[in-house]
Amino acid sequence: MYDAPKVILGIIVFLLLFTSPLWINIFGGQTSVKPNIQLPKDANECVYPTEYMKNYHMDLLNDWRDKVVRDNQRFLLKNGNFVDFRGKKMEMSLSHTCMKCHNNKSQFCDQCHNYLSVNPYCWDCHVAPKEGMK
């Protein structure tokens, strides 16, 4: 009644087609590489809680820039003192503060940004730390 070899062949062809995205991914070269960020070894806290930093670091940087460039205020002001959220004096600076701890742009900032295809133009002017020195 059934033509067994043809049915089996049909099933094989179907399975190959059905799973083809998988095979294209494995053998087709371009796969997306997940970000593999390198966190600072000599610090265990960021300037703000990690969840906030993950989601809002771009807003924080804009806010810092506005305070420095428009208000000429370089240190974070809290209760009349220039401090960060732990009470330490902190300069609002991309190169002097963020990149002091996150001193490997390609292993940190770029990891996420490349994955997301965002390309902040900041480095046209701001200096990223030298890499491969240690």
Ligand code: HEC
């Ligand atoms: C005192 C050192 C220090 C400074 C200064 C610093 N960071 Fe961080 N940052 C850290 C550490 C340590 C972590 C990881 C914290 C953790 O594991 O919870 C981190 C986490 C982050 C994360 C989240 C990464 C993740 O786990 O997904 C982002 C984004 C980030 N920082 C951006 C910045 C930016 C932008 C600045 C400047 C505005 C900055 N950091 C300043 C030490 C610092």
Ligand code: HEC
């Ligand atoms: C944990 C992942 C992650 C890390 C690490 C990270 N970023 Fe981002 N960054 C993002 C995401 C997500 C966006 C938002 C993309 C969007 O909204 O289109 C972003 C956007 C930005 C933007 C705004 C870009 C734009 O064109 O709007 C700036 C500026 C920025 N990041 C700076 C930094 C700097 C500086 C570092 C390293 C100190 C860093 N980021 C590290 C995930 C990250």
Ligand code: HEC
């Ligand atoms: C066209 C050049 C240029 C570009 C592009 C640029 N900046 Fe700036 N930025 C400046 C100049 C100039 C200052 C003032 C420097 C000073 O007075 O110390 C400044 C100051 C800042 C400051 C405060 C001072 C400091 O030391 O960091 C922050 C934060 C900042 N910029 C963030 C950013 C971010 C984030 C981006 C990318 C989204 C960016 N800038 C892109 C030129 C630029």
